[in-house]
Amino acid sequence: MNTVYETRRKKLENYLGEQQIELAMITAPSNVFYYTGFNSDPHERFMALVFDMRKGEITLFVPLLDESSAALASDIQKIIPISDAEEPFEVVSNTLGADIATFGVEMKALSLFRYNGLKSFYPKATVSNIEDAVNAQRIKKSxxxxxxxxxxxxxxxxxxxxxxxxxxxxxxxxxxxxxxxxxxxxxxxxxxxxxxxxxxxxxxxxxxxxxxxxxxxxxxxxxxxxxxxxxxxxxxxxxxxxxxxxxxxxxxxxxxxxxxxxxxxxxxxxxxxxxxxxxxxxxxxxxxxxxxxxxxxxxxxxxxxxxxxxxxxxxxxxxxxxxxxxxxxxxxxxxxxxxxxxxxxxxxxxxxxxxxxxxxxxxxxxx
Known part of the structure; x- marks a missing residue:
């Protein structure tokens, strides 16, 4: 039986498919919680729920110190920890591959610092805003x-x-x-x-x-x-x-x-x-x-x-x-x-x- 989080993710996946977005990255902690059940503030560290529409896979990238908490709280099967010494987008690239044409992001949540990191590993990728679709889901409360x-x-x-x-x-x-x-x-x-x-x-x-x-x-x-x-x-x-x-x-x-x-x-x-x-x-x-x-x-x-x-x-x-x-x-x-x-x-x-x-x-x- 689908969990409430699976149902929410499926709705977003339908949107991503319609928009032909290959990879979508959810980084706002509130949205990660909305789609996974894992509620955490990573502070300056990198955390992202990534939808890989090419493979039909979902990956949760978390700070290394949050790996156990994420496994306990969320229903995501694939959790990838990132240590403080690692470059986040290098880990993302090594995990998901570097040949990605379209990236969906939440515009307000993605800092210029993170955007530059993304573009350094995905220089040819087109980056588009999916925040409106996320907000449209979250605005209606169950x-x-x-x-x-x-x-x-x-x-x-x-x-x-x-x-x-x-x-x-x-x-x-x-x-x-x-x-x-x-x-x-x-x-x-x-x-x-x-x-x-x-x-x-x-x-x-x-x-x-x-x-x-x-x-x-x-x-x-x-x-x-x-x-x-x-x-x-x-x-x-x-x-x-x-x-x-x-x-x-x-x-x-x-x-x-x-x-x-x-x-x-x-x-x-x-x-x-x-x-x-x-x-x-x-x-x-x-x-x-x-x-x-x-x-x-x-x-x-x-x-x-x-x-x-x-x-x-x-x-x-x-x-x-x-x-x-x-x-x-x-x-x-x-x-x-x-x-x-x-x-x-x-x-x-x-x-x-x-x-x-x-x-x-x-x-x-x-x-």
């Missing part, structure tokens, strides 16, 4: 993938619920970050899916600011944006709180962002242009006079990576389809006062409707 993502979501919501209990005036952003990341591991995460963002007071107006030594004060906005990885899939959630006591202005701004978040979610369904989702959320903020203070897209795809396709922005005319998984995260960021962001994860289910996978309360909480 029931298995949604189940995996839900595990990561459940963990991060538990972390948030427990973590905010420790918040007190005088605590620093770094201290709360440490508490949250401890809880991630305690509750079963494999690690954070990105650097945890904890921002207070005026710093919360920095959409992707970094936690520091700033101590929490009464009346601060407290913005927490974080996620975890669990079994290869990511979560990402943002909630904004007020410490001590909220002013009427803070309550009003929060309510606008909450209405924007709900408008964005309500606009989600199969068959609409992705831009319409962004515009629905953006219009709420613009109509209240804060359009200049919402300067990012409303959402991004989520899955094996914390940022993947689709990009939900006001210029994206692609059509929303069943199987898409992405965030809805409008915000208002006011210099000096601070910012509010509310982020949920939405899935377009088999009925073509929006299914919100996050469940953490969104009404303003004063800590």
């Amino acid at each position: 029931a298995h993938e949604i189940k995996a993502a839900q595990k990561a979501i459940d963990i991060i919501e538990k972390v948030l619920a427990e973590g905010i209990k420790t918040v007190k005036i005088g605590m620093s952003e770094n201290e709360l970050t440490a508490e949250l990341e401890f809880l991630m591991r305690k509750f079963g995460a494999d690690g954070p899916s990105f650097s945890t963002i904890v921002l207070s007071g005026e710093k919360s107006a920095l959409p992707h600011g970094s936690p520091g030594e700033r101590a929490f004060e009464k009346g601060d906005f407290l913005l927490i944006d974080m996620g975890v990885i669990k079994d290869g899939y990511c979560s990402d959630i943002t909630r904004t709180f007020v410490i001590g006591e909220a002013t009427e202005e803070q309550k009003a701004i929060y309510q606008i962002v909450l209405e924007s978040n709900k408008a964005g979610i309500n606009a989600v369904k199969a068959g609409v242009e992705l831009k319409s989702i962004d515009i629905a959320a953006r219009n709420v903020i613009s109509e209240k006079g804060y359009g200049d203070y919402f300067n990012n897209r409303v959402g991004h795809g989520l899955g094996i990576e914390v940022h993947e396709e689709p990009s939900v922005h006001e210029g994206n005319t692609a059509i929303a389809e069943k199987g898409l998984l992405f965030t809805i995260e409008p915000g208002i960021y006011l210099p000096e006062l601070g910012g509010v962001r509310i982020e949920d994860i939405v899935y377009i289910n088999d009925d073509g409707e929006a299914q919100v996978l996050t469940s953490y309360p969104k009404e303003l909480q004063v800590l």
Whole structure:
């Protein structure tokens, strides 16, 4: 019986055959995981899943130190280790032969350094981009993938619920970050899916600011944006709180962002242009006079990576389809006062409707 990975590889092989690509090289670690089940960051070392369409063979090239792990985690039979002393493309050439006319690669994943290495051993080969085909597969999530993502979501919501209990005036952003990341591991995460963002007071107006030594004060906005990885899939959630006591202005701004978040979610369904989702959320903020203070897209795809396709922005005319998984995260960021962001994860289910996978309360909480 075919594994989920074999099914995915077969779909890519069909595309490669149609495009008459002789050799395809998958090097992005997230894509190697998608097609094999082996999840590893090789850092500066070479790792590639190679489809040899001439022979109908698939080979996984890995750093020597990862050979055993790859054999345990993946369903690929032919695994070739490469030591730190070896030239990767010399090993590829010796293994697969040097007479190759067409090479398929992921354009964003292949550095100029690696491209030069490829061309030094395959100088006559035509190199073409297969990344769009890979992304077209990955963008539509299976029931298995949604189940995996839900595990990561459940963990991060538990972390948030427990973590905010420790918040007190005088605590620093770094201290709360440490508490949250401890809880991630305690509750079963494999690690954070990105650097945890904890921002207070005026710093919360920095959409992707970094936690520091700033101590929490009464009346601060407290913005927490974080996620975890669990079994290869990511979560990402943002909630904004007020410490001590909220002013009427803070309550009003929060309510606008909450209405924007709900408008964005309500606009989600199969068959609409992705831009319409962004515009629905953006219009709420613009109509209240804060359009200049919402300067990012409303959402991004989520899955094996914390940022993947689709990009939900006001210029994206692609059509929303069943199987898409992405965030809805409008915000208002006011210099000096601070910012509010509310982020949920939405899935377009088999009925073509929006299914919100996050469940953490969104009404303003004063800590």
